[in-house]
Amino acid sequence: MDFLSGWLKSVVLVILIATFVDLLLPNQSMQRYVKTVISMFLLLTLLQPLLSLLRSDAALDERLAAA
Incomplete structure (x- = not known):
């Protein structure tokens, strides 16, 4: 809930x-x-949760590949 606020x-x-x-x-x-x-700034702000989700998925894939 803190992330949403x-x-x-x-x-x-x-x-x-x-x-x-x-x-x-x-x-x-x-x-x-x-x-x-x-x-454009407003669009990037609205898409921020989606972009952070994609970055975390990429980091997870890199960790799995390294293991």
Whole structure:
């Protein structure tokens, strides 16, 4: 349950930062690129549990192969 609360905190933090940065942008030309980058950060944050699961599976396979 601790992992889930940490993950949710990081998702909320990325969303708050994205909103703050969106409010600070003065012109429309940069806004498109910044929104793309922020969306990528949000996507990586949402996929963090899946990526950590894949990394742990790879480490487990390496340990089994070494044994």
